[in-house]
Amino acid sequence: MDLRACQRAFALHALRFNELGDGEHAAAGAPARPGGGSAAGAPWAVAWKVLVMDTQSRHVLSHLFPAAELRRLGATLHLALDSAREPVPGVPAVYVAEPTRAAFDRIASDCALGLYSAAHVNLTAEPTPEQIDYLAKAAVEAGGAARLAGLHSHPLRFRCPGPRTLCLGMPRATATLLAVGPGADAAIGAALTRIADGICSAFTALGFIPAIAAHGAHGPARAAAGLLAERLAAPGFRASHAAFSRIRAAGGAGGPGGVGLGPRPLLVLVDRMQDVASGLAHPSTYAALVAETMEVSSDGTRVKVPHASLPGSAPDATAADAAADGSTVTMDLDPATDAFWAQAAGLAFGDAVELQAKELQDVKTKEAALRADASAAGGSLSDAMQRLPALMQQKARLEAHTKLMTAVLSEVARRGLSDLFELERAPSKAAVLRVLRGEGADGSGCIGDLSDRARLACCFAVSSAADGTPKEIDELCAALETGASSLPPPPRHARGSTAAEAAGSAFSALGATLGSLVAGANSESAAAEAAAAEGAAGASKAVAEARRLAAAIRWVERHRRESATMAVEPTPDHVAAASAHGASAPSALGRSLMSAITGVTRSLVSKGAEAMARLAGGDTIHPATRFAAAAAGDAKVGVLPSSGAGSSLVFVDPTDSSSMRSLATGAPSKSAAPGGPYTSVMVFMVGGITQGEMTNIAQWGSMAAGRAVASGGTEVTTGRELVEELAALGGGGAA
Structure with a gap:
């Protein structure tokens, strides 16, 4: 289950002008490809182009393609859609954006101004007929319709921090989904719609319609499950699902149905508040402590590492000091390119430190032996030249982890984590x-x-x-x-x-001191x-x-x-409310969601103080993993606690008409999941998931051979961020 490979296949398709042939491409206004020749067998990966993205698309593509690779693909300029841009005559533009009126207006304006020779528009979701009409009308009225070279849609409404991780980039989702008060219902409806659209986009990329399991008859996860099931059951989704199989296969994400997933997967939706303690508790693993102590990107794939040993640094400088002074370097944390991170991210921090020291020493030993062999009489210089660069690259990555671990350890000691x-x-x-x-x-x-x-x-x-x-x-x-x-x-x-705030503080203190000196005070x-x-x-x-x-x-x-x-009551029509973004939602929607989690008792949440490295014992498995295991029919993990959490799992099958009818009446099936046990499972946390929880879920997947387990959430969050959301929900306001 490689989400990133599937999404990358669609992004490549967009960057290659959706695989236009030579004649079509020249007619669209693109310059001739260097060397000419047919596009067959050699897609337009090297044609020059300008890449124009909205904010969300920029986050998505930055995880799929490093800047150097984008240049190799011909995208020498990467520009923001909402920024002021200079004309680039004779060069086509590839637009990647959400299907919004604001984006359409900007694209139409670019076409009218003639900024680029052609506009290849790629939307991150399937546009409605009304949206297509709006773009066409805007382009005609602006006088730039002739430059619209094509309109395509691709499933790009999600981010992939790793091959089997999913993030929707929705900060503060817990506070939004559980809020009560004026405007809360509309915000809840909009958030549920975005969650359903993002997950639907992910499964469009994967090429499957999953069975769905959610916890409880109420709550954000249940509401999102209902809305998502309606999306997946729509005839339009099945049509696009079939049409995209060729793109998946061409992009290297092949296999049955275009993806090497095997049988139909199960999606398990879990509410953040079903186990709030796990989200708040302090972690112990390497990846989770990096997120806890360092400045990390919203999806956990980039970290700013402080230069604690820079010349002039104070001996007691902390990670916070270095971040405020700007003395940091950005480090990528990608398991696909960093073998040590892939191996050590889920280890207890002490074990990760020991592994890093061992591997670094091994690399240094190999380097010394290679250099000695090359310099010795009769040594193979060519062999050394071939092997040394990769060895030095590995050494550089391990030394970067040395700096990162040092900075993490400093914060762990300072805060007593x-x-x-x-x-x-x-x-x-x-x-x-x-x-x-x-x-x-x-x-x-x-x-x-x-x-x-x-x-x-x-x-x-x-x-x-x-x-x-x-x-x-x-x-x-x-x-x-x-x-x-x-x-x-x-x-x-x-x-x-x-740094500006720090400087302001310093100048204020200095002014107070100078004033007292002028007054003659000691x-x-x-x-x-x-x-x-x-x-x-x-x-x-x-x-x-x-x-x-x-x-x-x-x-x-x-x-x-x-x-x-809370007694079990009829479920409010959350799906209808979300579809209208809350326009016709019942006034009690927010309060119903806040009080939503039925059957979760203290015996369940008491196990939430992160126990990530000890999955062999049933009592230490994360509750979200237990829900997933029960839904998937996994007997290895054991039964759910006696709190009744297992009986509150609700299953919905978007491919089954009777299941969808039950959903429409507000009484979906609570029987065993259709088609289980499942070998492909995605666990999605509605309200934000932590690095520690993703590790726990991945370790569950590794316990049984042949199981493909992915995890995701509305965002990759930390305990510090979650407690801020809870304080806002409690009336304490934001920091």
Whole structure:
């Protein structure tokens, strides 16, 4: 199940002018291909072109093609659709964009202005007849219709951080889907539509109509499942599904039906709030700690590595300092091109460090032996010249991981993440309260910043160790506020601050000092007073921040209590609401989604403190993986907890008319999944998935030979981002 290979096949098709022949291509206004010849057997990969993309398409294509490869494909200029662009006479343009009116207006304007010789328009989703008419009318009215060389659609509405990972690039999806208040219903409907469209695009690329399993009769996952099933059951989807098989095969993603998936796959949709603790808990694996401590792209494929040892760096400089100073280098984390990352990303951090040291030493030993052999009498210089470049490239990648691991370890030590990880695995109320008050788990010293402590409190609040009473929640919130006033001094630049903000802070302090000198005050006394004032202001700000984050603790506990006790009621028509983007949604839609998760009790979520490297024991398997295993008919993973979570799995088959009729009546089948057990499964987290959870799901797939398991989510998120969303849901506002 290689999502990236399938999507890449469609993107290549677009970049090759959708495989136009020589005569058609010349008529469309493109320059002759160097060397001429027929396009048969040698597609238009080398024809010169300008690549124009909207924001979403730029994110998608950047993961599929490095800049150097785009140049080899003839796309020497990569431009943003909404930017001011200069004319490039005599050269065609390949547009890749969402089918929106704004995009159509811009394309029509480009054609009228004659910026390029021809416009090959590639939409990331199938346009409606109304959208096609709008583009045609806009081009005619602008006077540029003659330059429209073609209109095509390709399934490009998703991103692929890895071959078997999927991301829709939807930040703050949890806060959006569970919001209540004015405008919430419309936002929920729009988000559900985007989720359904993105997943539908992914399975269009794969070439299969999946069976669908969702958890519960209510909630975002159930609503998305219904909307997605309607998309997949539509006749238009089947038609495009068949037409795209030739493109998949031509792009190297061949196999039965154009994709080497084998039998029909199962899609398992899981709500983020079904196990909020796993999303909030502090991680222990290499990939998850990189996402936790470094500045990482939204899909986890690029990281900014601080130059901690740059000349002039302070000895106590942290990753946050380096990021604020701009002293970073961007590093790609692509398992397809980085063999060590592919091997070590899911390992416990300590194991990854040991593996990196061993592999680096092996490479250095091989390098020394190769150089010695080349310089010795009778040595093979040509053999050394052939083997040395690849060896040096491997060495450079391993040394880059040395720098990354050093930066991660610095943040782990500064925030006490290892202590937090251990405490979240077996929380006790006394130890949690000590950490929240800034005393440390064993009274030896404070650990974690406010965000870390709020996450710990949330994990405890939904664990079996908590009694869940209002008094206990008040106690947790009060302890968090008490500890805020005794936080250790932050790094010189707070994480996420900019150099401009840091400079502004420095100039403010300098101005205060100069003013006191002019007034004749003692400089040391003035500095002490300024420091005291700054400390008081900082403490006051920290207390306010603690109160804001405490809203997350209260919201998580309230949601857990309401979810566990909510009676099963008829499902609101979420599908209709989403189709209209909430225009006719019932007013209780937001509140219904917020209280949605039926049958999830404390015994389930208490297992959510990430246990990623110990899948052999049934109790440590991530709940999302358990849902997927139960839906797929996997007996190796074991049964679901006794909370009744297994019985709440809802199955929908878009290819079965009776199943779709049950969906329309609001009573889809809860029987076993049709066609199971499944060897191809995709687990999709509605509301954001963490690196640790993706690792857990991948490890489940590796437990049985022949199983293809993919994972995805509305975004690749972290515990820090999730606690911010929960604080906003609880009324604490955004940071």
